[in-house]
Amino acid sequence: xxxxxxxxxxxxxxxxxxxxxxxxxxxxxxxxxxxxxxxxxxxxxxxxxxxxxxxxxxxxxxxxxxxxxxxxxxxxxxxxxxxxxxxxxxxxxxxxxxxxxxxxxxxxxxxxxxxxxxxxxxxxxxxxxxxxxxxxxxxxxxxxxxxxxxxxxxxxxxxxxxxxxxxxxxxxxxxxxxxxxxxxxxxxxxxxxxxxxxxxxxxxxxxxxxxxxxxxxxxxxxxxxxxxxxxxxxxxxxxxxxxxxxxxxxxxxxxxxxxxxxxxxxxxxxxxxxxxxxxxxxxxxxxxxxxxxxxxxxxxxxxxxxxxxxxxxxxxxxxxxxxxxxxxxxxxxxxxxxxxxxxxxxxxxxxxxxxxxxxxxxxxxxxxxxxxxxxxxxxxxxxxxxxxxxxxxxxxxxxxxxxxxxxxxxxxxxxxxxxxxxxxxxxxxxxxxxxxxxxxxxxxxxxxxxxxxx
Ligand SMILES: [Zn+2]
Numbered sequence: 001x002x003x004x005x006x007x008x009x010x011x012x013x014x015x016x017x018x019x020x021x022x023x024x025x026x027x028x029x030x031x032x033x034x035x036x037x038x039x040x041x042x043x044x045x046x047x048x049x050x051x052x053x054x055x056x057x058x059x060x061x062x063x064x065x066x067x068x069x070x071x072x073x074x075x076x077x078x079x080x081x082x083x084x085x086x087x088x089x090x091x092x093x094x095x096x097x098x099x100x101x102x103x104x105x106x107x108x109x110x111x112x113x114x115x116x117x118x119x120x121x122x123x124x125x126x127x128x129x130x131x132x133x134x135x136x137x138x139x140x141x142x143x144x145x146x147x148x149x150x151x152x153x154x155x156x157x158x159x160x161x162x163x164x165x166x167x168x169x170x171x172x173x174x175x176x177x178x179x180x181x182x183x184x185x186x187x188x189x190x191x192x193x194x195x196x197x198x199x200x201x202x203x204x205x206x207x208x209x210x211x212x213x214x215x216x217x218x219x220x221x222x223x224x225x226x227x228x229x230x231x232x233x234x235x236x237x238x239x240x241x242x243x244x245x246x247x248x249x250x251x252x253x254x255x256x257x258x259x260x261x262x263x264x265x266x267x268x269x270x271x272x273x274x275x276x277x278x279x280x281x282x283x284x285x286x287x288x289x290x291x292x293x294x295x296x297x298x299x300x301x302x303x304x305x306x307x308x309x310x311x312x313x314x315x316x317x318x319x320x321x322x323x324x325x326x327x328x329x330x331x332x333x334x335x336x337x338x339x340x341x342x343x344x345x346x347x348x349x350x351x352x353x354x355x356x357x358x359x360x361x362x363x364x365x366x367x368x369x370x371x372x373x374x375x376x377x378x379x380x381x382x383x384x385x386x387x388x389x390x391x392x393x394x395x396x397x398x399x400x401x402x403x404x405x406x407x408x409x410x411x412x413x414x415x416x417x418x419x420x421x422x423x424x425x426x427x428x429x430x431x432x433x434x435x436x437x438x439x440x441x442x443x444x445x446x447x448x449x450x451x452x453x454x
Contacts, residue, residue: 001340026245031057032306036401037158038423039092042151045081045428047095049421050403055162059260061109063162066121070192071156073426073450075227079315080151082429095427097125097149098195099156100171100188101454111313112165119176122194122374123156124167125149126364142336154211157401157423169370169410170192173378180382189397190390190452192296192382193232197376197390198369200232203309203362204240205369210339215241215308222281222301225288226259226269228393228448233285234259234267235389239376247281249274251290251329258448261412275301284308289315294330295323299347299357307358310334333361395447398422401454406444416444426450 037053059065077095087326103119115121127147128135134143142338147168149155171191181187207213223230226248234246247268251255259269282304286294289312313334314323324328326345333340338361344354365373380390397407402421408414420424426444442451 059107065105066101068101091419096155096157133291150199198365198373218282221283223248331412
């Protein structure tokens with residue numbers, strides 16, 4: 001999950017892009033190898049599949065070659081493609097930022113000693129330079145100099161790719177699980193969720209650090225947004241706070257239907273009509289980029305002295321006004337992980353009803369979050385199949401990067417066959433007029449995670 005990708009992307013100075021030019025390496029070694037990849041030069045919202053993306057014969061210094069096993073589409077991949085038509089990038093970049101793979105080759109100058117050939121690793125999509133001041137403070141996720149996999153450095157939608165060592169995280173404990181499991185495919189499918197879950201976990205770690213937050217005083221929680229991130233929040237809350245009453249809502253009826261369908265997840269799935277003037281929540285998680293959910297619904301539905309966890313950030317164009325509530329810019333709270341208490345805020349423009357509200361921002365992950373995320377996914381995976389919850393987040397699957405069929409894993413939708421590799425239309429924001437299939441009324445985009453088995 002790269003929740004604020006679009007905003008950052010727009011303000012990014014392209015002149016400062018890392019110059020990863022494999023052609024330079026080629027002139028030294030004279031040899032290259034090629035791999036299948038989904039690329040874009042960000043001039044057009046439609047990406048391209050190439051069979052011959054060039055890699056040097058051996059990874060350059062500080063990089064590792066990874067054979068990708070699983071990747072998945074994140075909505076920020078689509079937002080970046082859709083929002084960058086005017087960009088000045090000329091070089092083609094491999095897309096995608098959520099994935100796992102196996103280390104195939106190290107460079108001659110391997111700095112991170114714990115990385116070995118054959119290791120199962122998860123990619124961390126945020127990249128900061130070694131001397132970054134936020135990195136030194138242990139908060140690289142807050143760096144303004146952050147670079148993103150799939151935009152500034154090549155991403156995971158390739159069969160093989162060279163990644164900076166910094167972006168590789170060993171999946172600790174993988175071998176033990178792999179030795180015990182009878183279904184390796186299921187294990188790999190689950191572990192591609194490490195990065196999104198790491199971001200979700202981080203929010204609760206930040207909440208727990210607040211002096212005024214006491215989980216014993218929290219009874220009911222509302223999650224705004226039942227997309228993949230909203231569902232991951234619901235599963236995580238159920239695991240760490242099993243006594244909380246969880247309500248979840250989404251404007252999309254298909255997503256509400258999917259949420260209701262998840263076995264053993266105890267959530268109350270409701271539509272907008274459910275909320276009347278009396279309902280208020282102790283804790284609200286904003287897991288949608290919808291502006292109204294962030295700035296109006298959350299304020300209306302929070303209890304006096306309640307906590308609002310600003311997880312997703314707001315979809316905004318540069319010309320849009322800032323989302324200011326009682327003098328507080330809640331997008332800034334989100335991006336820089338601030339915590340702010342708004343005291344006696346009047347929520348009724350034509351009357352008086354005051355509330356005190358705690359806003360807690362959370363943005364991205366740090367490496368420690370990857371470790372705890374791996375642990376939680378492992379703990380979930382070793383349960384009996386029917387009690388595993390995280391597998392429900394992946395609802396659609398494409399076999400191979402160039403596969404034409406999107407397989408439905410939920411049993412409530414259908415397989416869909418495209419007349420181009422399915423990942424191409426699925427990386428675009430949903431367009432009702434799309435003509436890629438005969439059954440264009442099926443919208444796979446609003447299912448939950450779309451997985452690629454490489
Ligand atoms: Zn993402």
